[in-house]
Amino acid sequence: MARYHIETYGCTSNRGESRAIESALRDAGHYRVDGPEEADVAIMNTCTVVEKTERNMLRRAKELAAETADLIITGCMALAQGNDFREEGIDAQILHWDDVPAAVTNGECPTPGPGVEPVLDGVVGILPIARGCMSNCSYCITKFATGRVDSPSVDENVEKARALVHAGAKELRITGQDTGVYGWDNGDRKLPELLDRICTEIDGEFRVRVGMANPGGVHGIRDELAAVFARHDKLYNFIHAPVQSGSDEVLEHMRRQHRVDKFREIVETFDRELDYWTLSTDFIVGYPTETDADHERSMELLREVRPEKVNVTRFSKRPGTDAADLKGLGGTLKKERSKEMSEAKMDIVAAAYDEMVGTERDVLVVEEGTGDSVKCRDEAYRQIIVQNATEHGLEPGDFARVTVTAHQTVYAFAEPVEAQPEPREPTAA
Structure with a gap:
């Protein structure tokens, strides 16, 4: 799990956002340390009010960039004046605050707390549909905490969803370590059936967002799943399928259960079925066996599929994982590759929003x-x-x-x- 350091500047809204970031990080098994020198990643939640404040933010960001391996900058100044940090040569990811937890996770599956009980937060209902995953990724430590997938029945999850809607939920977030393998432990792939029944059997006006689903699980149900999305307006046209690398060799070393062609086929299927949708994906930059050619393949894939939401994470070792025994790449090289991919990502995402x-x-x-x-x-x-x-x-x-x-x-x-x-x-x- 990652060690993180977080600093918050500004108003109560910023402090609330930092609490939400920390809550998500703790749920994923990460833990806070006292200073940036001890941290795998530092998070700076910025403020912008007057010029003096902006100068202080830039000064502190430079200090943090020198003191920690990875720096994430979020908050008001990051979003309103992100170019100021880049023009100062500060090596950091500039992210919206609710994208920060995913960027810290090093490609690992999300890890909610014990149990799979739903939660209502304002008008958002969070429904964990299963616990555990079917993967054995070489870099991931969360599998030690969650084990193999354990899926409650479709009937049980539909009733939980119904209860959330009746309690006031207007957005249902379907979550899990890997939603695409829901039902595999019971001998079948149940995600399309679950989504179809939630949309057809529950009265009321609400929307449904499907959480992370690894390409290895989605590929086998891609046609059925895309058809369900096309059939129901209640479903957000959004999938989060983390590819992690554009190189088949690196994916094999990572022990991912897909290859690049399968990821492409998923994208092609949703492109065929949906006129307007969002592809969210993740890339791990600087895996120990990643060569310059491997990195370029990732860049080519990013430019080809042009995902509207991208999480770029620099690889960091997790104790007890197989990847931790590999000789790592230098920090400078990882930063250079991360910077190149992050800049390309921002251009792609900006173009998608500009079209809107x-x-x-x-x-x-x-x-x-x-x-x-x-x-x-x-x-x-x-x-x-x-x-x-x-x-x-x-x-x-x-x-x-x-x-x-x-x-x-x-x-x-x-x-x-x-x-x-x-x-x-x-x-x-």
Whole structure:
């Protein structure tokens, strides 16, 4: 598990975001250390109010970059003025705060706490559908904590989902170490059936997001799964399938249960079935056996499939894993490869959000944002911010139609579409 150090600057909103980051990291088995020198990764949650504050943020970021192996910068200044850090030559990942936990995980499966009980957080219902996974990745330590997959029945999970919706959930997040292998322990692949039944058997207006599913599990159900997505508007058109490398040799060394051609086939299937969807994937940069040619294959795959959401993680050793016994690559080389991939990623993601500008989207308001704003998700689970929410009468749980007006690389801004007045009947002369 990763050792992390986190520093938070600014308002209560930033402190709340840092608490959410830490909660997710603790749930995934990572632990906090006292200083950046002891940490595998440092997280800096920034503030931007006046010029003096900005100078202090840049100074501290430089210090942290020199003191720790990996630095992640999030918060207001990171999102509003991310280029300032790059122009200062600060080697860091610039991320939205809710992308930070995934970037820390080193490609490991998410690891929720004991049990698979659902949780309602505001209007978001979190439904773990199973525990454990079917993989044996050489770099992953979470398998020691979770074991093989253990899947409750479809009936049981549908009833849990129904209870969450009846309790007020407007967004159901289907989670697990690997949702794509749900049901494998019982001799069948049940994820498409579960999603279909949640969408058809539960009354109410809500949306469903499917959590991480490794390509090895998704590939065998890709046609059926994509057809379920195409059939149901309640499902966000979003999949998170972490490829981890564009090199088959590296995937073999990682003991991943897929190869690049299978990942491509998954993408092609969803491209065929869905006009507008989001591909989220992960890359591990600097695995000990990764050559320059392997890294270039990853870059080529990134440019080819152009995922709208990408988590880039520099490899770090986890005690007790097989990969920990391998001779690692130098930190400078890993940083260089990470920087190249992160820059390409930002260009790809920015282009995807730029294409949204001027379009209308149906969104669900998921949570409150900074100041008088709300965070929304459109049908492809892309994040859209609506400002002056009180003026527009929007709050978490509302559905709305909006026009996208601008973007900030990893999220968009929008204004609600004004309802047109009903035509009036002509009056007699």
